[in-house]
Amino acid sequence: MDKRPLLTQLRTRKTQLYSDRSSWDTHWRDLADHVLPRTGKFSYSGRNRGDKKHRYIYNSTATGALEILVAGMMAGATSPARPWMRLASPDPELNKYKPVEDWLSTASRMILRVFNRSNTYRALPRYYQELSLYGTAAGMVMPHPERVIHHYPLTVGQYALGVNAEEEVNTCYREFDMTVSQMVEMFGIDNVSQAVRNCYNNGRYDEYRTITHAVEPRFDRDESKIDSLNMPFRSVYFEGGSYTGGGGGYSSNSSSSGSGYSILLEEGFREFPVLAPRWSTSGGDIYGSSPGMTALGDIRALQSMTKRLGQAIDYKTKPPTQGPAALKGMEIDKMPGGHTEIPGDQRVTPVWQTTLELSDLQQHIALHEQRINSRFYADLFLMLATTTKSMTATEVAERHEEKLTMLGPTLERLHNELLQPLVTLTFGHMVDRGMLPPAPPELEETDLEIEFISMLAQAQQAVGASQDDRFQLVMQNLSQTHPESLDLLDPDAYLRQYARKIGMDPQSLRSPDEVAEMRQMRGQLEQAQQQLAALQQAAPAARAVAETQAIEQEMADAQPDAPEDAFSGFGEV
Numbered sequence: 209m210d211k212r213p214l215l216t217q218l219r220t221r222k223t224q225l226y227s228d229r230s231s232w233d234t235h236w237r238d239l240a241d242h243v244l245p246r247t248g249k250f251s252y253s254g255r256n257r258g259d260k261k262h263r264y265i266y267n268s269t270a271t272g273a274l275e276i277l278v279a280g281m282m283a284g285a286t287s288p289a290r291p292w293m294r295l296a297s298p299d300p301e302l303n304k305y306k307p308v309e310d311w312l313s314t315a316s317r318m319i320l321r322v323f324n325r326s327n328t329y330r331a332l333p334r335y336y337q338e339l340s341l342y343g344t345a346a347g348m349v350m351p352h353p354e355r356v357i358h359h360y361p362l363t364v365g366q367y368a369l370g371v372n373a374e375e376e377v378n379t380c381y382r383e384f385d386m387t388v389s390q391m392v393e394m395f396g397i398d399n400v401s402q403a404v405r406n407c408y409n410n411g412r413y414d415e416y417r418t419i420t421h422a423v424e425p426r427f428d429r430d431e432s433k434i435d436s437l438n439m440p441f442r443s444v445y446f447e448g449g450s451y452t453g454g455g456g457g458y459s460s461n462s463s464s465s466g467s468g469y470s471i472l473l474e475e476g477f478r479e480f481p482v483l484a485p486r487w488s489t490s491g492g493d494i495y496g497s498s499p500g501m502t503a504l505g506d507i508r509a510l511q512s513m514t515k516r517l518g519q520a521i522d523y524k525t526k527p528p529t530q531g532p533a534a535l536k537g538m539e540i541d542k543m544p545g546g547h548t549e550i551p552g553d554q555r556v557t558p559v560w561q562t563t564l565e566l567s568d569l570q571q572h573i574a575l576h577e578q579r580i581n582s583r584f585y586a587d588l589f590l591m592l593a594t595t596t597k598s599m600t601a602t603e604v605a606e607r608h609e610e611k612l613t614m615l616g617p618t619l620e621r622l623h624n625e626l627l628q629p630l631v632t633l634t635f636g637h638m639v640d641r642g643m644l645p646p647a648p649p650e651l652e653e654t655d656l657e658i659e660f661i662s663m664l665a666q667a668q669q670a671v672g673a674s675q676d677d678r679f680q681l682v683m684q685n686l687s688q689t690h691p692e693s694l695d696l697l698d699p700d701a702y703l704r705q706y707a708r709k710i711g712m713d714p715q716s717l718r719s720p721d722e723v724a725e726m727r728q729m730r731g732q733l734e735q736a737q738q739q740l741a742a743l744q745q746a747a748p749a750a751r752a753v754a755e756t757q758a759i760e761q762e763m764a765d766a767q768p769d770a771p772e773d774a775f776s777g778f779g780e781v
Contacts, residue, residue, distance in 0.1 A: 211471045215446060218422050222381050222448070225368035232495050236342055236364045239500050242507050243270045243341055250365040267514040269577045270507045273584035274340055274500070280589025281336040284664035285622065288329045291320060292662035293631055297654060304704075306719040307648045312656075315644055319634055322356045328630070331359035335626060338363060339487050340584065343498030345626075346380060346484045348421075349633050356637050369484055369494050370424065377484040377494075377625070378441075379424040383448075389413035395472040401447055419472070420448040423482055439476025446471050479633055485625035487618060503583035510576040517569050524564050530557060585615060616668055623660055631658050 233250060240248040245261035265271070286292050294316040297303050303312070323329065331347060338345035338361075346367050348360040362382055370379030388407045391400050397408065407415050426442040447470035486496025500507075529542075540548045581587055635656075638644055680702075686693045700723070707717060718726070 211474075214444070214474075215471055218420075218444060218446060219448060221424075222368070222420060222422065225370055225379070225381050228494070229368045233365065235501065239341055239504060240364075242504070242511060243274060243500060244337070247338070247341070247363050248365050249363055264511060266511050266518065267573070267577075269510060270500075270503065270580050270584070273581045273586040274337065276581075276586040276589055277340050277499070277584045278333050278336045280585065281340070281622075281664075282329075282333050284589070284667075285619070285660075285662045286329070286332050286627065287662065288324060290663075291316070292660060292665070293320070293627065294659050294661060295319075295635075296657045296659045297651065298657050299654075302650055304720055305648075305650065306721065308650055309719065311645065311648055311651070315635075318638065318644065319631060322634055322638065326352065326355040326357050327359050328357070331361045334361035335483065335485065339485055339496075339622075339626075340498055341500040343487045343496035343501060344369070344484065346382075346482060348380075348382075348423075349481050349483060349630065351637050356641070356643075357634055371494055372425075375489070375492060377482065378480055380482040380484065381420060381422050381424075383418055383420055385416045386419050387414050387416055391417060391419070391472070395445065399472050401470045404447070417447060419445055421445050423477070423480070426476065429476075436476040437474065439478055441477040441480055443473075443475045443477055443481075444471065445473040479636055480629070481633065483626055483629055485622060488621065499583045499585070503580050506576045506579045506583070510573065510580065513569060513573050513576065517566065517573065520564050520566055520569070588615070615664070619664055619668065623658075623665075627660065628658050 236248055237250060241261075241264045243265075245263075245265070295312045297308060297312070302308050335345040335347060342364045344364065346362045346369065348362070350358050350360065352358040366384065367380055367382040369377050372378045386394070388404055391404055392408050397405060400408075404417060407413075422444045423441060426438070426440060429438040429440070429442075431438070487498045489496050526542075529540075531540075535550070538548075683693060683697060700720070704717065
């Protein structure tokens with residue numbers, strides 16, 4: 209089968225996607241230079257180089273604030289130390305059915321165990337880092353023979369994205385490097401280009417080649433077939449040079465001589481295997497904006513002021529000097545306690561002598577540091593880290609309700625674009641491997657929902673739970689004068705709903721049938737106890753009656769028989 213038309217199509221779309229992305233590159237480079245110089249891959253000339261890159265960083269406040277935000281998102285949204293998600297049925301009544309409830313709880317725990325076994329908790333901080341700094345993160349989630357899934361986090365500059373009509377990311381083109389030996393091992397000697405074969409045959413195993421991996425919807429598939437070439441999403445690896453931008457097209461590093469094309473592998477996916485969350489988007493933008501972008505002005509100003517402060521301190525502690533021309537070429541000891549012999553009355557003096565006032569500059573530096581920490585929510589996560597040790601989610605929500613509300617839209621987008629697709633992909637791979645127990649018949653052909661019960665999600669929900677607490681307090685106060693008001697509240701429904709808001713494990717609650725059975729047994733026990741108490745209360749009276757009857761009977765038995773009539777036997781008188 210001739211794959212040259214497919215290769216032409218892929219390279220054409222890659223050119224368009226990378227061209228659309230090129231306007232973001234300058235902004236991303238600026239962010240990388242001033243916050244995280246080791247992230248972002250915009251050139252392959254510096255591949256695997258450890259050169260010093262912190263040329264623009266004189267104050268690491270932004271880097272530290274970003275680290276706090278990443279750690280806070282990790283601990284608050286996807287902590288490996290506690291459950292942060294659970295499966296649920298869209299039918300609330302079905303969730304109360306004990307077999308369904310138990311299966312959902314078991315499946316949720318198994319998914320979390322897969323995350324623990326895989327590199328999920330090592331990859332998630334990478335997503336949060338890219339997301340918080342660049343506004344967009346991306347990574348591949350591929351099946352793994354032992355650990356079920358494996359993440360391949362990407363950095364900006366490595367990939368280009370495309371969206372569907374609903375502005376959901378459904379296309380990803382990424383570039384990465386492989387050695388000649390790795391290409392032959394992964395794709396086979398027969399599938400690589402002639403140029404790669406020549407390198408392999410000549411022993412140039414460690415020569416790098418740029419590979420492009422394209423994942424996009426497959427519109428020309430046969431839906432009646434379920435093979436890899438007819439999946440909803442196609443995955444194609446091909447040799448290709450890196451996009452240069454500015455109309456330069458590609459600088460090819462893989463000749464197609466001898467083969468005519470450089471398609472390495474074509475397969476497919478049932479679900480889109482790319483996680484591509486955005487912090488926030490506007491106006492149909494494919495890529496997102498971030499707290500780092502908002503704080504970039506403060507970050508640049510902070511670096512400049514910190515540099516000036518250092519220069520001012522240098523002027524104060526090591527000022528420029530002046531002296532007579534006769535001292536030219538002579539060695540002058542400028543170290544503390546140093547001594548230099550000066551002929552005659554000649555001496556070395558500072559160029560100027562002034563007292564530098566640095567308090568204003570230091571105040572401006574502190575102000576910019578404060579604003580940067582605020583932009584990265586460092587104050588929020590530091591407060592959460594220091595208060596949640598002894599506070600409930602409701603108390604946290606009450607104290608930080610304003611800040612949590614500001615983080616709400618970002619958390620919702622994080623759930624929709626990162627965590628929910630991650631759980632869905634993992635669940636699908638587990639189903640394919642038969643790792644899950646048989647589902648109850650009630651869940652057949654039912655699309656499950658994902659509920660997030662992390663600390664941040666609970667704190668968001670606890671804002672509503674605090675309203676419930678206030679309602680309960682009002683009802684309690686009102687019931688003292690109007691007892692009939694208690695008839696309004698269904699205690700069972702209220703408690704179950706409250707438990708879901710604060711993230712309690714459903715298995716900790718008894719099913720409605722179990723509750724009804726316990727209440728029936730309790731009623732029967734109370735009835736039996738009442739009957740026993742009644743019997744015990746009636747026993748003395750019954751005993752007294754019996755004793756009275758016995759005495760009366762004894763008295764009756766003790767009375768003598770009545771004497772016979774004296775005239776009996778004489779007939780009628």
